Amino acid sequence: MSVTPSEPLLSVQELIVDYKSKRFMSKSFRALTNINIQIGRGQTLGLVGESGSGKTTLGRAVLGLAPVTGGKIFLEGSDITQATRKQRRELSRDLQVVFQDPYTSLNPALEVGDILAEPLSVQGLEPAAARKRVKELLDQVNLPADALHRLPREFSGGQRQRVAIARALALSPKLIVCDEPVSALDLTTQAKVLDLFLQIQQETGVSYLFVSHDLDVVRHISHRVAVMYHGEIVEQGAALQVTHEPQHPYTQRLLLASPVPDPDRQAQRRQARNELLRRQHEESNSVPA
Missing domain, CATH: 1.10.287 (Helix Hairpins)
Structure with missing residues (x-):
């Protein structure tokens, strides 16, 4: 499908997510109800709400990790709502994720160089080209070259999150789902990592779906903000308007x-x-x- 310049990078339309109960004859649980969001190219949508509001479920649905009961998800105009496993592997070039806990999202037994090279090797990149790309990634997230041969446990929390960001950037994606990526960090480190996200967006034009429980965090990084409550979006608009004069x-x-x-x-x-x-x-x- 051809993509027009005005077409959003990501469009979620009337999305519904139900989770089946594990108890016999029990009703399913509706996690998301009629969700509508759009993210433009090079833009950030901040998705904010308290724990249990459904914001992480929305991110997981976009990634194909939550069951979609109704509605559609489009990436660059293509319907990815029910993408197969093979199609999801192909989508990994354009769609990546940074999780909340950088330590559990990184293989503790692998050196950082191997962690960053893994998605490149899966996509068929030659070893020499992969090594060159890994060095570029370390530089992009402001980590020293000797990080290549160190294990995740040898880094601080902020540095580990930089490794996770570098891995998400490895394939030059168009959209990154950021699931509470700074909530486990102290305030000073949070600010540095948020500035890194902004710097990377300016350099690469990547878009973010940025999930957070903190309205101050999404104000700092977002162009638009959507507020979730009990599985629904109750307010959505420009970041300054929503975070300064909420309705x-x-x-x-x-x-x-x-x-x-x-x-x-x-x-x-x-x-x-x-x-x-x-x-x-x-x-x-x-x-x-």
């Missing part, structure tokens, strides 16, 4: 729950959040049955 009560609560370094401002936020919760509780109780 939905749930997004407002998320914003007020975000930590800030100033104790006085943090206390004001906590008071404002409690007041918002009180008003919403009163309003819900005042609605006639």
Whole structure:
């Protein structure tokens, strides 16, 4: 299918994901309901929500790791909703992932050079070309050349996440699903890794579906933001609008729950959040049955 310049890189339309219950005769659990999102080329969509909101499930559905009950997922205009295993291997050139925990996502028995060369070898790249590409990747994520011969356990958490990012970049993908990639890092390291994501996007034009529970994080990295609550998108729009002037009560609560370094401002936020919760509780109780 031909792709027009205005066509989004990723388009998710009316997506529904149900998980079958393991208990006999029990109803299935609906994890996602009628999800609609788009990601442009070289753009980032921040997907934010609390634990259990369905944001990680949406990322997994795009990657083919969650069962799609209804709706469609298009990458560059091609329907990948029910892609076969063989088709998924071919899609790995264009679609990659960075997981939350960099240590468990890396093979602890392999040296970093072998970890980065593995996806290149699977795609049939010659050893000499693979070695050259691995060196380029280490440079791209600001890791020293001697990292080639070191094991993942020899690195800090931030450095391991850089290795995971380098592996995701190995095949020059068009879209990377980032599943809480900085939540396991301290604040200083978070900022450095987020800046690395931005730098890579500027250099390569890659797009991100960036999953996070932190509204401040997605504000820093996203062009657009979608807010998820109980498996549905309750608010979506430009990052500055959603993160500074949210319209939905749930997004407002998320914003007020975000930590800030100033104790006085943090206390004001906590008071404002409690007041918002009180008003919403009163309003819900005042609605006639």
